[in-house]
Amino acid sequence: MRAIGPFLRDAWALARPYWSSEDRWRARGLLLAVVVLNLSLVGMTVVLTFWQRAFYNALEAKDAAAFTALLFTWHTTPDEGFLPSFTIVAFAYILIAVYALYLRQALEIRWRRWLTEVYLTQWLGGRAYYRMALTDPVTDNPDQRIAEDARLFVEDSLALGLGLLRAVVTLVSFILVLWSLSGPITVLGVTIPGYMVWVALIYAGLGTWLAHLIGRPLIRLNFNQQKVEADFRYALVRFRENAEGIALHGGEADEKRGLTQRFRALMENWWGIMTATKRLTLFTVGYQQVASIFPIVVAAPAYFAGRIPLGGLIQTSSAFNQVQDSLSWFVENYARLTEWRATVERLTGFTRAVAVARAGTGGPVAAPGDAPGLALHDVTLGLPDGRVLVQGGEAAVAPGESVVITGASGSGKSTLFRAIAGIWPFGSGRIDLPATGRALFLPQRPYIPLGTLKRAICYPEDEAGFSDDAVVAALEAAELAHLAPRLHEAESWDKRLSGGEQQRLALARALLLKPDWLFLDEATASLDPAAEERLYARVKAMLPATAVISIAHRPAVAKFHDRALRVEGQRLVAG
Numbered sequence: 001m002r003a004i005g006p007f008l009r010d011a012w013a014l015a016r017p018y019w020s021s022e023d024r025w026r027a028r029g030l031l032l033a034v035v036v037l038n039l040s041l042v043g044m045t046v047v048l049t050f051w052q053r054a055f056y057n058a059l060e061a062k063d064a065a066a067f068t069a070l071l072f073t074w075h076t077t078p079d080e081g082f083l084p085s086f087t088i089v090a091f092a093y094i095l096i097a098v099y100a101l102y103l104r105q106a107l108e109i110r111w112r113r114w115l116t117e118v119y120l121t122q123w124l125g126g127r128a129y130y131r132m133a134l135t136d137p138v139t140d141n142p143d144q145r146i147a148e149d150a151r152l153f154v155e156d157s158l159a160l161g162l163g164l165l166r167a168v169v170t171l172v173s174f175i176l177v178l179w180s181l182s183g184p185i186t187v188l189g190v191t192i193p194g195y196m197v198w199v200a201l202i203y204a205g206l207g208t209w210l211a212h213l214i215g216r217p218l219i220r221l222n223f224n225q226q227k228v229e230a231d232f233r234y235a236l237v238r239f240r241e242n243a244e245g246i247a248l249h250g251g252e253a254d255e256k257r258g259l260t261q262r263f264r265a266l267m268e269n270w271w272g273i274m275t276a277t278k279r280l281t282l283f284t285v286g287y288q289q290v291a292s293i294f295p296i297v298v299a300a301p302a303y304f305a306g307r308i309p310l311g312g313l314i315q316t317s318s319a320f321n322q323v324q325d326s327l328s329w330f331v332e333n334y335a336r337l338t339e340w341r342a343t344v345e346r347l348t349g350f351t352r353a354v355a356v357a358r359a360g361t362g363g364p365v366a367a368p369g370d371a372p373g374l375a376l377h378d379v380t381l382g383l384p385d386g387r388v389l390v391q392g393g394e395a396a397v398a399p400g401e402s403v404v405i406t407g408a409s410g411s412g413k414s415t416l417f418r419a420i421a422g423i424w425p426f427g428s429g430r431i432d433l434p435a436t437g438r439a440l441f442l443p444q445r446p447y448i449p450l451g452t453l454k455r456a457i458c459y460p461e462d463e464a465g466f467s468d469d470a471v472v473a474a475l476e477a478a479e480l481a482h483l484a485p486r487l488h489e490a491e492s493w494d495k496r497l498s499g500g501e502q503q504r505l506a507l508a509r510a511l512l513l514k515p516d517w518l519f520l521d522e523a524t525a526s527l528d529p530a531a532e533e534r535l536y537a538r539v540k541a542m543l544p545a546t547a548v549i550s551i552a553h554r555p556a557v558a559k560f561h562d563r564a565l566r567v568e569g570q571r572l573v574a575g
Contacts (some may be wrong), residue, residue, distance in 0.1 A: 005341050007341060010348040015157055018114055030107040038162055044093050049177060049318045051083050057311035096518030104158055112154045119350075127423050128357035134425060138568055139353040144230035149346050156340035159274040164329060171326035178319040181312065182299070192475035199298055200320055204327030209286045211331040218335060221273045223342035228266040235262050243495075277335060281416060284331055291328075293411045295320035366422035369432025373398045374420070374517070374547075376572070379429035381415050389415055390427075393572035395565060399434065399516070402540070402548040404558050409569030413551045414521050416567070417441060421519075444522040446506035448494040453488045457509050471512060477538055478508035479531070499526040511542050518543065520550040529556055536560040 019027060051070065054077055058066035069075040075083050079319040093383070123129050123142060132139060139145075175197055182196030192198060239246065239255055246255055295317045303313045364379050379393040389412030397403050407413050419432055420443055433439075448456045455463045457471050472484045497505065499517065503526050510518055518539070524532040533556055539548065539562055550557060558564060566573050 007344065011157070011340075011344045014344060014347055014351070017118070018111055021114060021119055023110060023114055027107060027110060030103055030110070034104045034107060034162065035165065036101070037096050038166050039094050039169055041093065042098065042166060042173060044089060045170070045322065046173050046177065047084070048089060049088060049174075049315050049322070051089065051096065052318055053315035054083055055086075055309035055311065056314045057309050060310040091499060104162065108154050108158055112151055115150050115154060116146060119150060119354075122351075122354045122358065126358045128354050131357040131425055136353050137356065139350055141230035141234055142225060142350060144226070144233070145346055145350040148230070149343050149350070149424065152339065152343045153347055156336060156343065160319055160333060160336065160340060163333065167326040167329040168353065170322055173543075174319045174326070178316065178323050181308075181316045181319060185337075196295065196298065196316065198324065198325075200295075200323040200327060201365070203291070203294065204324050204331075208330045210283060211280065211287075211334050212223055214283050215276065215334045215338065217276045218273065218280065218338040219341055221269060221276060222338045223345055224269050225266075225273060226346060228262070228269050228313050232262045232266050235259055236404070279333060280420040284334075287328070287331060291321060291324050291556055295324075363421060363425040363427050364419045364429040364431050366420060366431040366433055368435050370435060371432060372435055372437075373401075374434055374549075376434040377430045377432070379416075379419065379431060379572075380427045381412050381419055381424065382426040388570055390567060390572060391570040393429070395572055396522075397547060397549060400545050401563075402550075402561040404550045404552055404561040404564045405567065406552065406558075406564060411567040412570075413567055414443075416572075417519050417521050432568055434517060437515040438513075439519065440510055440513060440515035441519045442506045442510060442521065442523040444503075444525055446502045446509075446523075448497075448502060448505065450490075450492070452488050452490050453493060455485060456493050457505060457512060459509065461513060466512060471508075474508040474512035475505075477511050477542060478504040478535065480504050480508060500528075500531075503527060504535070507539065512537065514534050514543060517547045518549070520548065520552075522551055522553070524557070524561070525553075529554065532557065533560075 018024075021027075031544065054066070054075060056072050058070060066075055066077075069085065070083065071086050073085050074088070075085070077083070103170045123132075132142065178196050178200065179194035182194050224246065235258065239259070246252065261315070296313065299308070299313055299316045299320075302308050303310070308316065325332075364376075364381070369375065374397040376393050379390060380388065381390040381393070382388050405413050405416070415424060419427065420433075421439075422431075422433075447459070449459050451464070454466075454468070454471050456462075457474060458466050461558065463471075468487060471487060472481075475481060475484050475487075483501075493505075494502065503523055505521060526537060527535065532554065536557060539546075548561065550561065552558070564574070
C-alpha cells in the first residue's frame with residue numbers, strides 16, 4: 001500500500017469532479033445544509049454539558065423547583081445563565097439528527113448516481129470494456145467496482161468527512177470548556193494550566209498510535225476481501241449463465257470444486273479480517289471503557305477537596321469525554337478507514353485502466369473513407385500472444401455486394417470482422433469503412449439483452465421506434481411466429497430459446513433494422529441446412545440493397561453470395 005499523501009490525492013481526484021459537475025450547486029447546497037445541521041448538533045451537545053452541571057447541582061442541593069424546571073421548561077442560574085429544559089433540547093436534537101441523516105442520504109444517492117453514470121460512460125465509451133477484457137488481466141471485476149465500490153466510496157467519504165469535521169469542531173468547542181473547568185495543577189513544582197486538556201491529549205494520542213499499530217493489517221485484508229468477494233460472486237453468475245452447458249457435461253462436481261476453492265480464499269481472508277478486527281476491537285473497547293471513568297478519577301481529588309461541586313465534576317467528565325472522543329476519531333474509525341482506503345485503491349486502479357484502454361492504440365485503423373464501399377489496405381491481424389493470423393490483407397466490397405469468407409477454424413475470419421468493427425487492438429493497416437450507411441454484426445452466439453422479447457429484437461435501437469406489427473412481421477419472416485404473442489414478456493430469453501431460435505431471432509433483428517451492411521459470422525450455424533437456405537434466401541429477398549458479408553463453412557451458403565474470399569496461409573485470397 002502507498003503512503004498517505006498519494007492516497008489522499010487519489011481520493012480527492014475521485015471526489016473532486018462531482019463537486020464541479022453540472023450537479024454542483026445542488027450538491028453543495030445539500031452538503032452545506034448537512035454541515036450546518038451537524039454543527040448544530042455539536043452546539044447542542046455543548047449546551048447539554050452546562051445543563052448537566054445545573055441538573056446535578058440541583059440534585060446535590062435538593063432543589064426540586066430547579067430540578068423540575070430543568071426537565072420540562074427552562075431555568076436561569078448565576079453561573080450558566082438561561083438554560084432550556086431537557087425536553088426542549090432533546091426534541092430539537094432528535095429533529096436535527098433525523099434531517100441531518102436524511103439530507104446526507106439524499107446527497108449520497110445523487111453523488112452515487114452521477115458517479116455511476118460517469119463510470120458507465122467511460123467504461124462503455126470507445127469500447128474500453130472490450131479492450132480491457134483482452135489486454136488488462138489486473139483490473140478484475142469491473143462490474144463490482146462500478147456497483148459496489150462506487151457506493152462504498154460515496155458513503156464512506158461523506159460519513160468519514162462529516163465525522164472528521166464534527167470531531168474537529170467538537171474538539172475546539174470542548175477544549176475551551178474543559179480548559180475553563182480543569183484549572184491548574186502543580187507537578188514536581190511545575191504549574192500546568194488546564195491540566196485535563198493535556199491529559200486528554202496524551203490519552204488520545206497514545207490510543208491513536210496503538211490503534212494504528214494494531215489495526216494496520218486491516219488495510220491489506222480489506223483490499224483483498226473486496227477482490228475475493230467479487231471473484232466468488234462472478235463465478236456464481238457465470239455458473240448460472242452457463243447452466244445448460246454445465247448440465248450437459250455433467251460438470252457439477254468440477255464446478256463445485258472451483259466454487260469451493262474461491263469461497264475458501266474468501267473465507268481465509270475473512271478469518272484474517274476477523275483476527276485483526278478482534279485485536280483492534282479488544283483495544284478500542286477497552287480504551288473506550290477506561291475513558292468512561294478515567295476523567296472522573298483524575299478530577300475526583302478536586303471534588304473531594306471541595307473545589308468543584310458534583311455538577312462541575314459531571315460537566316468536567318462530559319467535556320473530557322467529548323475532547324477525548326474527538327481526538328480518538330481515528331481510533332474509532334480505523335476499521336472503516338481501512339475499508340475506505342481499499343475502495344479508493346480499487347476505484348483508482350479502475351479509473352486508470354479505463355483511461356489506458358480508451359487511449360490505447362494498436363490494431364488496424366477503421367475509419368470512414370471517401371468511397372461508398374468497404375476496403376482493406378495492408379491489414380495485419382495478430383493475437384495477444386503475438387501470433388499473426390492475417391498478413392497484409394487487401395480486399396474491397398462494394399455496396400449491395402454479397403461476399404462469403406471461408407477458411408480453416410482459427411484462421412482469423414472472426415477476428416477480421418472484429419477489426420472491421422474497429423474493436424480489435426492487435427495488428428496494423430487501414431480499413432476504410434463506407435462513408436454512409438449502417439452496419440450490423442451478428443455473431444454465431446447472438447447477444448440477447450435483458451428485458452422484453454421486443455427489446456431483444458429491436459436491439460440496439462430503442463424498441464419505442466418500432467411498431468408491434470413490424471416486429472411481428474420480422475419474427476414471422478425468421479420463422480418465429482409462435483413467439484409473437486409473447487412480444488411484451490420480460491424473460492431471460494437467452495435461457496428460454498434454443499440455439500437455433502436465438503439465431504433466428506438475430507436474423508429477425510436484421511430484417512427489422514434493415515442495415516446497409518450486414519456481417520454474419522456463422523450466424524446460421526445452429527440451423528439445419530434447409531432452414532439455413534430458406535432464411536438466407538429471405539434475407540436476400542427482403543434486404544436487396546444490403547451488402548451481406550458472411551463467414552460460413554457450409555458450401556450451400558456460397559450460392560447466396562456474389563463471390564468468395566478465403567483466409568489461407570495468413571493471406572486473404574479470392575476463394
